[in-house]
Each structure stands twice: as structure tokens, then as C-alpha cells.
Amino acid sequence: MVYELTLRSKLSIDSFGLSFIIGTTWDPVRGAFGALPLILGTLTTSAIALLISLPISLGAALAISEYMSKKLRQLFTLLVELLAAVPSVVYGLWGMHVLIPLLRDNVYPLLQATLGFIPLFSGPIYGGGVLTGSIILAIMITPIISSVARDLFSSVPSTIRETVIALGATKWETVKIVMSYARSGILGAALLGLGRAVGEAMAISMVIGNQFKVLPTSLFDAWYTMSAIIVNELLEAIYDLHVSALLNVGLLLLAMNLVIVMLARLIVWRSLKAVRGIMRG
Amino acid sequence: MRGIYNYYSVRKVKNRIMHFMMYLALVAALIPLFSIIFEVARRGIEAISLDFFTKPTPAVGEVVGGVANAIQGTLITIGLASLIGVPIGIISGIFLGEYGESRFSSIVRFFNEVLNGVPSIIIGIFCYATIVLAVGFSVIAAAFALAIIMIPIVARTTEEALKIIPASIREAALALGIPKWKTTLYVVLRGAKWSIVTSVLLAVARIAGESAPILVTMGFWKWWFMGLDKPVANLALNIFLFATSPFEHWVTLAWGSALILIVMILGMNVLVRMLMRRM
Numbered sequence: 001m002v003y004e005l006t007l008r009s010k011l012s013i014d015s016f017g018l019s020f021i022i023g024t025t026w027d028p029v030r031g032a033f034g035a036l037p038l039i040l041g042t043l044t045t046s047a048i049a050l051l052i053s054l055p056i057s058l059g060a061a062l063a064i065s066e067y068m069s070k071k072l073r074q075l076f077t078l079l080v081e082l083l084a085a086v087p088s089v090v091y092g093l094w095g096m097h098v099l100i101p102l103l104r105d106n107v108y109p110l111l112q113a114t115l116g117f118i119p120l121f122s123g124p125i126y127g128g129g130v131l132t133g134s135i136i137l138a139i140m141i142t143p144i145i146s147s148v149a150r151d152l153f154s155s156v157p158s159t160i161r162e163t164v165i166a167l168g169a170t171k172w173e174t175v176k177i178v179m180s181y182a183r184s185g186i187l188g189a190a191l192l193g194l195g196r197a198v199g200e201a202m203a204i205s206m207v208i209g210n211q212f213k214v215l216p217t218s219l220f221d222a223w224y225t226m227s228a229i230i231v232n233e234l235l236e237a238i239y240d241l242h243v244s245a246l247l248n249v250g251l252l253l254l255a256m257n258l259v260i261v262m263l264a265r266l267i268v269w270r271s272l273k274a275v276r277g278i279m280r281g
Numbered sequence: 282m283r284g285i286y287n288y289y290s291v292r293k294v295k296n297r298i299m300h301f302m303m304y305l306a307l308v309a310a311l312i313p314l315f316s317i318i319f320e321v322a323r324r325g326i327e328a329i330s331l332d333f334f335t336k337p338t339p340a341v342g343e344v345v346g347g348v349a350n351a352i353q354g355t356l357i358t359i360g361l362a363s364l365i366g367v368p369i370g371i372i373s374g375i376f377l378g379e380y381g382e383s384r385f386s387s388i389v390r391f392f393n394e395v396l397n398g399v400p401s402i403i404i405g406i407f408c409y410a411t412i413v414l415a416v417g418f419s420v421i422a423a424a425f426a427l428a429i430i431m432i433p434i435v436a437r438t439t440e441e442a443l444k445i446i447p448a449s450i451r452e453a454a455l456a457l458g459i460p461k462w463k464t465t466l467y468v469v470l471r472g473a474k475w476s477i478v479t480s481v482l483l484a485v486a487r488i489a490g491e492s493a494p495i496l497v498t499m500g501f502w503k504w505w506f507m508g509l510d511k512p513v514a515n516l517a518l519n520i521f522l523f524a525t526s527p528f529e530h531w532v533t534l535a536w537g538s539a540l541i542l543i544v545m546i547l548g549m550n551v552l553v554r555m556l557m558r559r560m
Contacts, residue, residue: 055306056306056309056310057306059306059307059310060303060307060310060311062303063303063304063306064307067300067303067304074558076307078551078554079311079314080310081550081554082314082547082550082551083310083311083313085487085547086314086490086547087489087491087492087517087543088492089492089518089520089524090317090539092520092521093520093521093524093535093539094316094320094321096524097320097324097532097536098316098320142310143310170292170296171300172299173292175299192398198400199401199403201400201401202492202521230406234409235497235500247406247409250407253400254400257399257403258399261398261399262395265394265395
């Protein structure tokens with residue numbers, strides 16, 4: 001896959017070289033392509049998504065694995081898994097017609113009124129934009145992070161919990177100890193979520209506004225991501241250089257995703273092994 | 282004495298707060314699911330009518346027409362993808378489960394996991410680069426892209442299903458002098474039959490909602506099926522195109538299509554979990 005994509009994006013690699021990564025113009029009419037804003041857009045939205053999603057998904061995972069009876073646990077595990085099964089394009093549809101009006105009319109004005117003195121929260125509100133995109137991504141990666149975290153937590157041996165409780169710890173203190181055993185695994189779970197967020201295409205292209213610019217003026221401003229530009233332009237790309245530039249963007253995206261996901265997998269595997277190994281000494 | 286007592290109550294309060302926060306997080310995580318199901322059901326039902334299931338995509342501005350051709354196209358695409366992806370997935374699952382305790386198999390397993398994490402849009406543009414540039418936008422290119430998405434899912438679940446079959450059954454077959462490949466095919470695989478069926482169901486549920494790889498390999502198509510080297514219409518892709526269009530009737534059709542997809546996909550997922558619990 002890597003070879004084929006490199007081959008097809010050779011035209012763009014040859015004509016732009018490194019300047020493709022650091023270039024800041026994207027003009028199919030004049031044949032100038034630079035992907036830096038796309039890379040920034042992808043990384044920023046994914047990072048904000050992770051920031052929103054991490055506390056929520058860890059909390060949900062803990063609630064399911066530590067606080068619930070077996071029956072309830074099965075039910076809520078199923079619900080969280082269903083959240084992962086909803087197709088990306090349906091998230092997009094919902095994002096466009098339910099989430100955007102809600103945020104635009106109720107949430108964002110409030111946010112601007114209270115936090116407007118920070119430049120990030122100033123500027124015109126369109127509804128779709130960086131923050132909306134991040135929120136959609138956060139919703140989509142929550143089930144992944146929380147199911148990995150749940151696996152980690154439930155593989156912590158119960159003798160550890162019993163020991164801590166026997167010393168007189170409260171439930172929350174016990175949970176803190178359980179979390180500390182799964183610490184590196186949580187990092188892996190977060191990376192796994194980040195990998196998914198980076199590659200997400202349909203939903204984000206429907207809510208982020210799709211405007212090519214180096215930096216947006218605020219969190220409410222429209223932006224663009226690597227996957228969204230592929231979705232939007234690949235069908236309309238007519239001449240070879242444009243196609244190959246888009247495939248080049250895809251190659252960069254694949255490289256980013258592979259690094260993140262491989263790292264995540266290794267960390268999760270190792271820490272699952274480590275957690276299970278505690279008991280065997 | 283009093284200090285210790287106070288400290289204890291601080292700990293108790295903290296405990297209460299964190300307990301509450303966790304349930305809050307769980308609720309926050311699930312709100313989108315309920316909202317999506319509610320909205321899709323509410324707005325989707327408005328779109329459902331006889332026309333919806335019997336007429337093809339309407340022209341711009343027309344108020345009649347449905348998604349019949351997209352339903353046909355989706356079934357064709359999924360069927361074709363399964364035809365390619367399922368056998369390959371099962372075979373590599375068998376390889377990993379029955380013949381794989383070497384260094385090579387753990388590498389295969391790792392790459393399987395990684396392939397599972399590769400974004401579907403990347404798989405789409407990979408098929409674009411290899412197939413579309415040679416054949417043109419077509420069902421076959423889209424089916425290949427979906428098949429690549431299916432393979433790691435089927436392979437992993439097949440492997441797990443085979444692991445559950447107890448070793449004594451294999452040993453019994455081997456002790457009767459049956460060669461290894463026959464044991465695998467007729468004894469082990471038969472025992473794992475239902476688990477493999479559920480894994481295929483899961484994979485089909487996953488690809489039914491994929492639209493990014495279809496957009497870049499098949500493109501938009503308003504007509505009926507016309508041959509394997511031509512595109513067909515697709516439900517998931519229609520949702521994207523209808524949702525972003527300014528025409529009200531198209532948006533309604535998008536919600537209707539979303540309802541069909543959600544019922545199909547969530548239904549399959551629930552069915553799979555129920556089957557798994559039975560086993």
C-alpha cells in the first residue's frame with residue numbers, strides 16, 4: 001500500500017519535494033500545492049478531540065468496570081459498543097443537522113459571552129468549524145478509548161483491590177490504585193483514539209467548514225483536514241498533478257496514522273502483559 | 282482526634298464526588314447515541330413511504346423518488362465485497378489459529394491489527410490508485426476496498442473462535458489418523474461454525490456504513506445497476522451527498538436512508554452480541 005501510494009504520488013513528490021509539507025498554498029487552478037495547513041488542521045482537531053474525549057471515556061470505563069453489577073455492566077458495554085458501530089456518515093448527518101444548530105444557537109454564544117476575552121473564543125460563529133469538528137471526533141473516538149481502558153481495568157487482578165480496601169481505602173482511592181496499574185496502557189488507548197481521529201474523513205468533512213487557510217482566527221472558524229480534502233477533491237481532480245498531490249496527502253496521512261497506531265498497539269499489548277504478569281510475579 | 286475525623290470526612294466527600302463524576306462521564310458518553318437514534322427515528326420515519334422503497338433517486342428539485350436503486354446498489358456492493366473478503370479472512374484466521382505459533386505469525390497478527398486501524402479513506406485511495414486509475418470508477422473497485430476492510434475483522438474473530446475449540450478434540454481427530462488439514466477443515470472449523478458466522482455478520486455491519494472508500498472508488502451514481510465495471514448507487518454515500526445538498530427533499534431522503542442503515546447495522550450488532558452470549 002505504501003509502495004503503490006508513493007508510486008502514484010511521485011509526480012507531486014518530484015515537483016514539490018519537501019516544500020509540499022511546508023507549503024501553505026493550495027491552488028488547483030495554478031497547480032500550486034502545499035499541505036501544511038491540512039496537517040495542522042488534522043493534528044489540531046484530533047488533539048482537541050482527545051482532550052475532550054479522554055476524561056469522559058476514562059470515567060465511563062471506570063464506571064462500567066469498577067462500579068457496576070454484572071448485569072448492568074453487560075448492558076452498558078453493549079451500548080458503548082453500539083456507539084462505535086454507528087457509521088461515520090450518520091455522525092456527519094447528525095452533526096450537520098442537529099449538533100451544529102444546537103452549538104450555534106445555544107452553546108457557542110454562551111461560550112463567547114463568558115470566555116470571549118480569550119482570542120480563541122472570539123470571532124464570528126458559523127456553527128461548523130474547528131471546535132464542532134473536534135466535538136464530532138471526540139464522540140467518535142470515545143467508544144474506542146473506553147473499551148480499551150475497560151479491558152485494562154478489568155485485567156487488574158482483584159486481589160489488588162481487596163488489599164487496598166482491607167487497608168481502609170475508600171472506593172475512589174482503590175480506583176486510583178487500579179488506574180496507576182493501567183497507566184501506560186491508558187496512554188496507548190489514547191493514542192489509539194488519536195489514530196482514529198486523524199484518519200476520520202466523512203463526519204469531519206461535513207462539519208469543519210472546508211476552508212483552506214493557514215491558521216483559523218478562532219475555534220469557531222472554519223478549517224480543513226487532510227482526509228476532508230481528499231473526500232472533497234479527489235472526484236473533481238482532472239489533471240495528473242492534482243490527483244497526485246491528493247494521493248501525496250493520503251500518503252502523509254497513512255504515515256502519520258501508522259506511526260500512531262503501531263505505537264499504540266505496542267504500548268497496549270505490553271501493558272496488558274505487564275498487568276497480567278503482576279500476579280505471576 | 283478531631284483532625285483525623287475531619288480528614289476521614291474529606292476523603293468520604295471526595296469519594297462521593299468522584300463516584301458522581303464517573304456516572305456523569307458515562308451519561309455524557311451515551312447522550313450522542315440516544316440523540317442520534319432519536320433524531321434518525323423521528324426524521325427518518327417522515328421519509329419512509331412506498332415511493333421511498335420503490336423509486337430511484339429523484340432529479341434535482343423533484344419531490345417524488347426514493348432510494349430503491351441505492352438499496353440495490355448497497356446489497357450488490359456488500360455481496361461482492363463479502364465474496365472477496367470473507368474467504369481470505371477465514372483462511373488467514375485459520376492460519377493464525379491452527380498453524381501459527383511462529384515468529385512469522387505474530388508479525389502477521391500485528392500487521393492485521395495495524396491494518397484494522399488504517400483509516401478507511403486510505404484504503405479507498407489505495408484502491409483508487411490501483412484499480413480506479415486502470416478500470417475507472419466501478420462497483421468492483423469499491424468492493425475491493427470494502428473487502429480489504431473486512432479481512433482483518435474476519436481474520437481476528439475467526440482466530441479467536443478457533444482458540445475456543447478445546448485441544449482434546451483436535452487430538453482425538455489426529456489420534457484417529459486424520460491428517461491435520463482434514464482435522465482443521467471438518468472438525469475444528471465445524472465446531473467454530475457459528476462463531477465464524479457472527480464474525481462475518483460483524484464485518485458486513487461494519488462495511489455497510491462505510492462511505493469514504495466508496496466515494497473515492499465509485500463516485501455518485503443515480504441510476505440502476507449496469508454492470509460490474511460501472512458504479513452503482515449506495516445508501517451510505519447517498520446520505521453524505523443528500524445531507525450536504527441544499528434541497529429539502531434530498532435531506533429528508535438522507536434521514537430515511539440513515540434510518541435504514543442504522544436499523545440494519547445496530548440490529549446486526551445486537552444480534553451478534555446475543556449469539557455470542559448464547560455460545
